[in-house]
Amino acid sequence: VNRKALLGVVFPIVVLLGWLGQLVWLERTGAEVRLPVRGFDPRDLLAGHYLTYAVDYGPLEICAREGYVETESTCVCLAQSTVSRLHEASWAGACSERVDACPVFIKGTCNAGRFEADIERFYFPETYSSELAVVPEQSSIEVSLTASGQGLVTGFYVGDVELVKYAKTRAQAP
Amino acid sequence: MDAGVAFFWLLFDAHGTFMHPQLKTKLASWVEHGIISAEQAEKITAHEGHDPERPWALYGIAGIGVTALVTGIVSLIAANWYDISAPVKLGCYFALLGCVGYAFYRYETRPGLVRETLLTLFVPLVLAGIGLIAQVYNLHGDGWQALLLWLSITLPVVCLAQSWATVHLWTVALLVTSFVWAEASHAGQLPDFGRVCIVASLPLMFVAAGCAAEHHARFNAFLRKALLTWGALSVVLVGTLVANLLWVESNSVPQEHLAYVLVPWFALGAASLAAWLRPDVERDARLLLIGVLLSTGTFMTLPLLFAFNSSSLASQLLGATGFFATWILVAAAAAHLRRKRWFDLASLVIAVRVVVVYFEVFGSLAMTGLGLIFSGTVVLGIAFAWHKFRGRVRQQLGGEA
Numbered sequence: 158v159n160r161k162a163l164l165g166v167v168f169p170i171v172v173l174l175g176w177l178g179q180l181v182w183l184e185r186t187g188a189e190v191r192l193p194v195r196g197f198d199p200r201d202l203l204a205g206h207y208l209t210y211a212v213d214y215g216p217l218e219i220c221a222r223e224g225y226v227e228t229e230s231t232c233v234c235l236a237q238s239t240v241s242r243l244h245e246a247s248w249a250g251a252c253s254e255r256v257d258a259c260p261v262f263i264k265g266t267c268n269a270g271r272f273e274a275d276i277e278r279f280y281f282p283e284t285y286s287s288e289l290a291v292v293p294e295q296s297s298i299e300v301s302l303t304a305s306g307q308g309l310v311t312g313f314y315v316g317d318v319e320l321v322k323y324a325k326t327r328a329q330a331p
Numbered sequence: 332m333d334a335g336v337a338f339f340w341l342l343f344d345a346h347g348t349f350m351h352p353q354l355k356t357k358l359a360s361w362v363e364h365g366i367i368s369a370e371q372a373e374k375i376t377a378h379e380g381h382d383p384e385r386p387w388a389l390y391g392i393a394g395i396g397v398t399a400l401v402t403g404i405v406s407l408i409a410a411n412w413y414d415i416s417a418p419v420k421l422g423c424y425f426a427l428l429g430c431v432g433y434a435f436y437r438y439e440t441r442p443g444l445v446r447e448t449l450l451t452l453f454v455p456l457v458l459a460g461i462g463l464i465a466q467v468y469n470l471h472g473d474g475w476q477a478l479l480l481w482l483s484i485t486l487p488v489v490c491l492a493q494s495w496a497t498v499h500l501w502t503v504a505l506l507v508t509s510f511v512w513a514e515a516s517h518a519g520q521l522p523d524f525g526r527v528c529i530v531a532s533l534p535l536m537f538v539a540a541g542c543a544a545e546h547h548a549r550f551n552a553f554l555r556k557a558l559l560t561w562g563a564l565s566v567v568l569v570g571t572l573v574a575n576l577l578w579v580e581s582n583s584v585p586q587e588h589l590a591y592v593l594v595p596w597f598a599l600g601a602a603s604l605a606a607w608l609r610p611d612v613e614r615d616a617r618l619l620l621i622g623v624l625l626s627t628g629t630f631m632t633l634p635l636l637f638a639f640n641s642s643s644l645a646s647q648l649l650g651a652t653g654f655f656a657t658w659i660l661v662a663a664a665a666a667h668l669r670r671k672r673w674f675d676l677a678s679l680v681i682a683v684r685v686v687v688v689y690f691e692v693f694g695s696l697a698m699t700g701l702g703l704i705f706s707g708t709v710v711l712g713i714a715f716a717w718h719k720f721r722g723r724v725r726q727q728l729g730g731e732a
Contacts, residue, residue, distance in 0.1 A: 159436070159439050159440060161487070161490075161491060162435070162436050162439035162488075162491060163436060164487050165487040165488030165489075165490070165491050166432035166433070166435060166436050166453070166488060167432075168484055168487050168488075169457045169484040169485055169488070170425070170428060170429065170432060172480075172484045173425075173428075173457070173460050173461070173464065173484075174425070176464065176480075177421065177464055180464065180468045184468070207466075207469075275470070275471045275472065276469075276471065277471050278469055278470075278471040279469050280466045280467075280469055309468060309469070309470075310468075310469040
């Protein structure tokens with residue numbers, strides 16, 4: 158057995174499979190939340206293959222709080238709004254200060270005054286690039302959250318319609 | 332004759348043996364002028380055609396094929412073939428990666444075109460997989476995380492390469508990743524200058540690793556040379572260019588961040604030590620190599636430590652002097668190490684910089700005249716020195732090193 162060749166070939170495959178397994182696990186076991194999103198400019202040069210957006214966490218100012226440090230990990234507690242049924246921020250602060258009373262939270266960083274949690278992108282088929290040139294009104298994302306606050310986007314909706322179904326309908330419209 | 336037929340006729344001789352087209356043309360010319368006999372030409376053809384290290388054109392054709400294949404796979408992934416479910420897409424991808432990996436494993440002990448083609452296919456396929464997973468799970472990053480993951484997990488297989496394409500791709504990708512990281516918003520809590528210092532350290536670490544690896548026969552020779560080449564090129568070409576800009580442009584590095592400059596200096600120390608300990612390199616050449624490293628480092632650091640008035644003639648003169656001094660050292664080191672290409676590169680860079688001097692002083696008529704006189708004199712001096720020393724290098728060499 159050529160051990161070096163075996164290691165060289167198997168190692169990347171095992172790492173990729175492990176990463177994939179972790180994502181599948183996160184997708185299946187995480188707490189699901191629904192967050193409203195809105196268009197974000199300037200758009201990416203590769204727009205047409207994915208939507209880039211800003212998540213609307215509600216009226217709470219996440220990155221304008223007192224004593225906030227730009228590069229510090231920020232945690233945002235999420236609670237479902239009784240009116241819209243979507244989730245919004247109920248508390249924001251340094252992750253070290255987060256209280257156990259908020260079990261559903263997302264972890265990210267404040268960048269140029271905007272909270273980012275690596276959930277700000279959604280891929281779609283390029284055939285719908287003209288229908289999805291901008292983020293449609295009343296858009297929201299479905300996010301799966303782990304106990305450590307890591308988020309994974311599992312769906313994108315326009316109202317209650319899935320993004321691709323919405324794009325198909327628009328493409329078929331006269 | 333059809334163009335395609337003519338192309339393959341140029342590559343292969345009558346026996347179907349691969350041959351470099353330029354060599355074939357030259358052989359025909361030498362036989363025609365009576366420099367060599369027809370039998371000698373045939374012997375050369377047979378020798379060159381059966382040398383497994385020579386079919387670069389064939390490697391090139393295989394490379395184009397691999398590039399087209401990988402680009403096609405990446406395009407398919409990028410098109411986000413939505414009608415196929417994610418498990419099927421991922422399943423097909425892993426099946427393909429596994430097949431290519433297994434084929435490489437089977438061919439690993441048989442050096443040649445097939446082995447290298449499979450390796451050159453396997454390495455970018457891993458990156459395509461990272462992109463596919465990121466697309467399926469809508470992952471969002473700055474790019475450097477994906478590149479770093481790719482570089483890390485492919486290093487063991489890259490160390491098995493016996494051709495240039497993969498090792499150069501890996502080395503350049505590492506440099507590019509460092510740039511992307513420095514520009515990214517998620518690059519940690521380091522200030523901008525700290526990131527720049529870390530990026531500047533990487534080529535120096537390449538040089539250190541490339542020199543140190545000469546002591547270890549088991550270290551991949553192709554990777555070692557690629558690290559040395561890209562490290563040295565980045566240090567002298569990019570380093571002197573950036574350093575020169577620092578002398579003529581105002582820079583405002585906060586005093587509290589200046590300590591980060593120790594990071595590239597630590598890397599420079601490591602590179603100098605590794606260069607000094609290089610086996611089989613004569614003492615003068617090693618001293619010159621260390622001189623190039625120290626000169627580049629000093630030339631870059633001084634304008635950061637002292638608040639020079641960038642608009643002053645003295646500052647511009649010091650900047651130009653540092654540039655010329657470094658590149659003259661490069662030329663001298665190249666001459667001692669018998670590297671013709673590096674010597675030619677140094678000569679070219681110095682000549683181009685002299686022309687830039689002319690543009691720097693361009694302004695009034697008097698300054699234009701002075702600039703022209705200075706540039707012309709120095710270019711003539713360089714031409715003379717180049718002619719004199721290049722001949723000596725050629726005599727010492729007798730061929731490209």
